[in-house]
Amino acid sequence: MSPRILIFGTGSIGAVYTYVLCRATKPVNVFTVCRSNYDVVSKQGLTLNSTIFGQNLNVRPQVVRTVDEAVAASEGKPFDYVIVTAKAIASTPSIPDQLRPAVSESTTIALIQNGIGIEDIYRSAFPSNPILSCVVYLPATQVRPGTVEHREVELLHIGTYPSTAPSAHKDSADKLAALLHAGGASAEVHDDIQQSRWSKLLVNAAWNPICALSRSRDMQFLQSSPYALDLVKGVMLEIAAVAQASGYPSISSEVVDFQISRATARPLPGVEPSMLADAAAGRNMEVDAIVGNPLRIAEAKGVDTPLLKTVYALLSGLDGSFTRARQSRG
Incomplete structure (x- = not known):
């Protein structure tokens, strides 16, 4: 049947x-x-x-x-x-x-x-x-x-x-x-399957919020300032640390380097992550699934993630602005 x-x-x-x-x-x-x-x-x-x-x-x-x-x-x-x-x-x-x-x-x-x-x-x-x-x-x-x-x-x-x-x-x-x-x-x-989830999250938790907050595709952001690459890599390394503390040691700094090399090899303007498309349209984003949840896991595991905290605070504020705008329109 x-x-x-x-x-x-x-x-x-x-x-x-x-x-x-x-x-x-x-x-x-x-x-x-x-x-x-x-x-x-x-x-x-x-x-x-x-x-x-x-x-x-x-x-x-x-x-x-x-x-x-x-x-x-x-x-x-x-x-x-x-x-x-x-x-x-x-x-x-x-x-x-x-x-x-x-x-x-x-x-x-x-x-x-x-x-x-x-x-x-x-x-x-x-x-x-x-x-x-x-x-x-x-x-x-x-x-x-x-x-x-x-x-x-x-x-x-x-x-x-x-x-x-x-x-x-x-x-x-x-x-x-x-x-x-x-x-x-x-x-x-x-x-x-969580190994695969952490592997994808390593990329998503860095590029999605950073591109949404900067209103830039990935290569556009990398060329925006001399500090851009360090920020992206720093967030990825924090996610890798949380994944390792959760029992997935293969999510390593070598994987971060590989993902960074993939991004830097792209031609301009680069890739548009889903959060960037959502932000451009004023739609709510997957803030907690992609950023908030790994942050909470980090806190439970005792992993310090200052960059992830900053990204989460800013992204939550942006997402809240979309909710308020929608409510004001009735």
Whole structure:
């Protein structure tokens, strides 16, 4: 029987995996929760232009505004997978609370979200369900509602949360990877996914906030002053220290040097991190998932992170300004 899948958050990442999963199963079994792009996607479907998958690819999943609509449209049939591709930002009600109507005792919940320490609220809400923590490398942008441009790379790292989860949960990770492979995507299953999370966070926790605060792409910022490189490297080294204190010694200064060399080799203007795009649009950012959570882990482990504290304070202030601006507009 074809699996039934709910995708929560159909932005750029969610759209690409909607395409992949519609190939792996039947589009009628793939439900996508859309918000700002609902009107377009409900009428025209999702269009993907990809250097890997192809150009002008259109898929027409079941499009809904809310999880409750998805449950009603599924006519009581349970979802085998709930895949969360929404940004890891606190909301009221919380994402787990919004998902609850769609989660049965057999549902696997896959979190394709950035940051560290993002899984606990799902584990608390659904203590018996398989929770799959995923790290994605997928440069994609929704260039207009319902149309996504994707280039260069596509890989999803998957692991259970926690890493000591029962073998049945690890089987769920293997089954999701197989489903993605069937849709033409790449996926790797790990015994401990947190290694991959820290590896990506090393880059994200430095470049995302610094680019958002400076309103600059990465190479633009590096060329802005003689102190720019030291700041970026300093934040990365602090993240590496927290990762090592958390039991991941391979997140080392050598990895920092490698990431710095990658960035400095790019031509101008460089890469636009997601936080920079969010800041330019006045949208709330993943402040706690990417910066606040590692800072709290550092404090618990006794690791000194003065640069990370400074970045967090400034980024929280900027994010708060976006909230106030939105509230003032009503």
